[in-house]
Amino acid sequence: MKIRTIIILTFVVVGLIGAFYGTTHLYISSVSAIEDNSLGYIEAISESRKNHIKTYLEQNIERLKLINSKTWLRNYLEMYNEKPSEDLKEEMAKILKDAEESVVGFERICIASLDGKIIVSTKNSFLGRDVSGVDFFVSGKSDYGVYFLKEEGVNKIFVSGPLIKDNKLLGVGVAVGALDVLEGIVRDRVGLGETGEFWVAVTGEDEVGEIDFLFERLFEGEALIGEENEGIAGPMKRALVGERGVYKKILDYRGEEVVAVSDFLEIGGLGLVTKADRDEVLGKATGKVFGVAVIVVILVMLLVLVSSFFVSGIIIKPFLKIQRAIEIIEGGDLDYKIDIKTKNEAGDIAQAFNKMTDSLKESRLGVDKKVKKQTREIVKNQKSLEDQQAAILNILEDIAEEKDIISSERDKMDTILQSIGDGVFVVNSQYKIILFNKVASDITGFSIKEVLGKNYKNVLKFIFEKDGSLNDEFIVDAIKKGETQEMKNHTLLVKKDGDKIPVADSSAPIKDKQGNVLGCVVVFRDVTEERKVEKMKSEFVSIASHQLRTPLTGIQWVSERLLKIKGKLSGKEKDYVNDIHISSARLARLVDDLLNVSRIESGKIAIKPEKIDVFEFVESYIGELDPLATKKNIKLVLNKNGEKIEALTDKNALQNIVQSIVSNAMEYTPSGGKVGVSLKKQKNMFLVEVSDTGIGIPKKDQDTIFQKFTRGENAQAVKTDGTGLGLYITQQTVELLGGTIKFVSTEGKGTTFFVELPLKSKPKEGDKGFA
Amino acid sequence: MKKLKIVLVEDDEVLSKVLGEELKESGFDVFRAFAGDEGLKLAKSKKPNLILLDLMLPKMHGFEVLTELKKDPEVKDIPVMILTMLGSDDDIKKGLSLGANDYVVKSQHAVGEIVDKIKDFFSDESHPAAKQAKEETETKKN
Numbered sequence: 001m002k003i004r005t006i007i008i009l010t011f012v013v014v015g016l017i018g019a020f021y022g023t024t025h026l027y028i029s030s031v032s033a034i035e036d037n038s039l040g041y042i043e044a045i046s047e048s049r050k051n052h053i054k055t056y057l058e059q060n061i062e063r064l065k066l067i068n069s070k071t072w073l074r075n076y077l078e079m080y081n082e083k084p085s086e087d088l089k090e091e092m093a094k095i096l097k098d099a100e101e102s103v104v105g106f107e108r109i110c111i112a113s114l115d116g117k118i119i120v121s122t123k124n125s126f127l128g129r130d131v132s133g134v135d136f137f138v139s140g141k142s143d144y145g146v147y148f149l150k151e152e153g154v155n156k157i158f159v160s161g162p163l164i165k166d167n168k169l170l171g172v173g174v175a176v177g178a179l180d181v182l183e184g185i186v187r188d189r190v191g192l193g194e195t196g197e198f199w200v201a202v203t204g205e206d207e208v209g210e211i212d213f214l215f216e217r218l219f220e221g222e223a224l225i226g227e228e229n230e231g232i233a234g235p236m237k238r239a240l241v242g243e244r245g246v247y248k249k250i251l252d253y254r255g256e257e258v259v260a261v262s263d264f265l266e267i268g269g270l271g272l273v274t275k276a277d278r279d280e281v282l283g284k285a286t287g288k289v290f291g292v293a294v295i296v297v298i299l300v301m302l303l304v305l306v307s308s309f310f311v312s313g314i315i316i317k318p319f320l321k322i323q324r325a326i327e328i329i330e331g332g333d334l335d336y337k338i339d340i341k342t343k344n345e346a347g348d349i350a351q352a353f354n355k356m357t358d359s360l361k362e363s364r365l366g367v368d369k370k371v372k373k374q375t376r377e378i379v380k381n382q383k384s385l386e387d388q389q390a391a392i393l394n395i396l397e398d399i400a401e402e403k404d405i406i407s408s409e410r411d412k413m414d415t416i417l418q419s420i421g422d423g424v425f426v427v428n429s430q431y432k433i434i435l436f437n438k439v440a441s442d443i444t445g446f447s448i449k450e451v452l453g454k455n456y457k458n459v460l461k462f463i464f465e466k467d468g469s470l471n472d473e474f475i476v477d478a479i480k481k482g483e484t485q486e487m488k489n490h491t492l493l494v495k496k497d498g499d500k501i502p503v504a505d506s507s508a509p510i511k512d513k514q515g516n517v518l519g520c521v522v523v524f525r526d527v528t529e530e531r532k533v534e535k536m537k538s539e540f541v542s543i544a545s546h547q548l549r550t551p552l553t554g555i556q557w558v559s560e561r562l563l564k565i566k567g568k569l570s571g572k573e574k575d576y577v578n579d580i581h582i583s584s585a586r587l588a589r590l591v592d593d594l595l596n597v598s599r600i601e602s603g604k605i606a607i608k609p610e611k612i613d614v615f616e617f618v619e620s621y622i623g624e625l626d627p628l629a630t631k632k633n634i635k636l637v638l639n640k641n642g643e644k645i646e647a648l649t650d651k652n653a654l655q656n657i658v659q660s661i662v663s664n665a666m667e668y669t670p671s672g673g674k675v676g677v678s679l680k681k682q683k684n685m686f687l688v689e690v691s692d693t694g695i696g697i698p699k700k701d702q703d704t705i706f707q708k709f710t711r712g713e714n715a716q717a718v719k720t721d722g723t724g725l726g727l728y729i730t731q732q733t734v735e736l737l738g739g740t741i742k743f744v745s746t747e748g749k750g751t752t753f754f755v756e757l758p759l760k761s762k763p764k765e766g767d768k769g770f771a
Numbered sequence: 772m773k774k775l776k777i778v779l780v781e782d783d784e785v786l787s788k789v790l791g792e793e794l795k796e797s798g799f800d801v802f803r804a805f806a807g808d809e810g811l812k813l814a815k816s817k818k819p820n821l822i823l824l825d826l827m828l829p830k831m832h833g834f835e836v837l838t839e840l841k842k843d844p845e846v847k848d849i850p851v852m853i854l855t856m857l858g859s860d861d862d863i864k865k866g867l868s869l870g871a872n873d874y875v876v877k878s879q880h881a882v883g884e885i886v887d888k889i890k891d892f893f894s895d896e897s898h899p900a901a902k903q904a905k906e907e908t909e910t911k912k913n
Contacts, residue, residue: 542857542859545857546827546856546857549856549857549877549878550783550786550856551783551785552878553786553856553877553878554783554785554786554789556881556882557785557786557789557790557881557882558785558789560881560882560883561789561792561793561882564883588878592878595857606860608860
């Protein structure tokens with residue numbers, strides 16, 4: 001609810017309450033005042049009527065007094081009392097009649113004797129009556145008084161008083177009148193309005209507490225008489241006992257609310273009650289008052305409303321100002337200040353509000369600044385974003401171009417792949433097959449669809465021939481190590497139908513520009529035929545060499561025996577046998593060389609490194625050559641520099657190498673020459689140096705000296721039966737051990753061979769050793 | 772004097788003849804066989820002090836013979852020396868693993884060297900059986 005409404009309502013409610021309370025109070029007190037006023041009025045009326053009646057009654061008493069004071073009357077009465085006579089009665093009666101005619105108001109005048117009998121009367125009906133017990137006689141003996149008594153059911157006024165002569169009571173004079181004058185007084189409407197009534201009553205003669213109303217009621221209605229009721233009887237009762245009373249509100253015989261005043265008139269013992277309807281008496285006035293009250297209430301309410309509007313307006317005003325201010329500030333105008341200068345709460349609020357606005361403005365400025373700054377940044381970023389966007393678009397274009405290129409390259413590649421005679425498949429770094437060519441499919445029995453996207457391990461099984469265990473390290477290693485791997489010998493591939501076929505070749509890693517391995521490409525071919533051929537070749541070589549060697553050995557041994565047999569051979573025969581021996585030895589060497597060459601070339605030579613004391617090894621070999629050195633008159637020296645060289649190398653290979661070079665040195669160094677062998681240990685290698693003072697290797701032959709079937713031209717002259725395989729085999733052997741072989745040579749002066757071999761040679765699989 | 776008995780199983784006639792004669796001249800009793808099965812029979816019947824066993828044999832390969840020899844409790848303890856032509860490691864390894872005591876590469880040695888080797892064999896401490904055999908004969912000699 002709005003404050004204004006609350007204020008107004010409060011005002012109104014309070015006003016209403018106040019007004020009502022006030023007016024009610026006012027009304028009540030007004031009514032009360034009016035009541036009192038009207039009562040006063042009634043009282044006045046009562047008083048005036050009472051006086052009127054009193055005056056009338058006193059008048060009547062005066063009249064009787066006048067009559068009673070008549071001398072002749074008293075004289076006659078005195079005479080009568082001394083001696084009653086009728087004549088006296090008549091005289092008295094005449095006086096009374098005269099009096100009656102001259103005095104208005106009495107309808108009968110009587111004289112009662114001292115014994116209470118009516119002796120004289122203006123009306124004969126009353127004569128002789130005994131009134132000795134009656135009030136007016138009893139009291140009349142002493143005092144004048146007025147009495148109201150019923151005569152034949154009709155109330156009459158009786159005035160009585162003593163007739164006294166010379167202080168002697170003679171009798172009682174009694175005048176009787178009708179109540180019409182009294183009635184006139186009573187019925188006088190003056191001042192009584194419409195409902196006013198004037199009651200006159202005396203105490204009843206017959207019963208105690210009975211009230212005898214002298215005149216008829218004015219209005220219709222049952223009299224409410226009863227001890228309990230406050231009917232008009234009440235006031236009258238009190239009046240008759242002499243109480244004056246004021247009754248603001250009692251019920252009359254009609255049941256109407258009346259205002260009454262009760263009074264007592266001693267003369268005649270009259271109870272007087274003046275009453276008028278409340279409505280009439282108060283009515284108009286109260287009506288007026290009510291009207292006034294209503295008007296007052298209305299006026300008050302109006303006033304309240306107006307003032308409430310006004311006050312609420314005043315109170316509301318600052319709020320409205322603030323509200324307006326908020327609207328304006330919300331609208332954006334932070335400079336707006338609320339204009340409330342009053343030094344009250346509104347003023348305080350306005351001040352505080354203005355301060356708040358200021359700080360709001362400041363912070364807004366601060367925020368504005370920040371926002372501006374951020375906006376600048378954003379604009380900057382946007383700009384750079386746009387630039388980047390442009391760059392990206394460029395890149396995208398490039399990419400699109402590249403894609404096209406790639407696409408066409410890929411197509412090319414596909415074509416190539418499909419036409420390659422070997423099986424090719426590519427796995428990615430997750431080992432999933434992403435490429436699989438037709439030949440691969442033919443070999444393996446899997447369709448391209450079957451394998452694409454699958455981990456190769458689930459599809460292609462490469463196993464060792466020997467034990468069937470998995471042999472696919474060449475793929476894993478290619479990816480892990482990033483190096484080309486050869487498929488190990490005796491690798492089998494399990495086809496889709498379960499058949500196992502020998503395969504060979506290699507896997508190569510696929511790398512991106514940064515060198516990250518993306519996958520690997522495996523090339524393989526069914527080498528069943530190759531293997532067969534190899535096997536055949538190998539078997540052939542084996543068998544051939546075996547077959548060749550057997551007879552050769554035979555020749556050697558026989559010739560050896562022949563030579564041993566003492567004395568059985570002549571010199572020439574001996575020579576021939578020697579020649580046979582030598583020739584067969586040469587042939588044997590040739591067969592060995594050929595066998596070695598064959599083995600080397602087939603890659604079947606095994607390297608089995610074992611711990612060798614190189615020095616000892618070389619030393620013992622050279623020791624064996626001593627006889628020959630002596631024979632040829634060559635100085636064969638092994639340089640001892642004392643260093644122990646322990647190498648992990650293949651004995652046979654090492655033997656081959658040393659043998660080959662040293663024997664060459666021996667062979668091609670003429671008599672008187674020198675062959676020196678030295679061994680040096682280097683970081684990971686050891687060096688075997690063999691130098692001679694032989695024929696040397698001609699420059700033009702130096703480039704080809706390691707090749708098969710090549711010999712130095714000058715060597716041919718020295719040794720005609722060289723095979724030209726020696727150095728070739730030596731070089732191959734050196735390389736198999738992982739070493740290098742070099743030489744320096746000057747024709748005619750000598751040669752030095754340098755063989756560097758690793759201290760630790762890698763083992764190599766193979767099924768043959770050197771022959 | 773009781774001579775040491777040697778059974779020589781070698782299919783090449785020339786080699787067999789020459790080696791056999793050299794051995795005989797060195798004081799051994801030599802019994803020759805030219806095929807695997809023959810060799811086996813001969814070994815079993817002669818119960819020599821040494822068996823020289825060529826590998827490339829007709830009818831039964833040397834390894835087979837060796838295996839059979841080692842099965843027979845009567846002959847399984849007789850030392851066996853394998854004679855190979857080419858010194859193939861595999862052959863040597865296999866032979867040794869089948870129970871041969873030593874090996875000789877025929878093509879690499881003069882026949883005299885081979886005979887020396889055999890002689891040494893019988894003196895060698897590491898071949899107690901051979902040594903014992905030698906001692907036996909020597910005692911018998913004495």
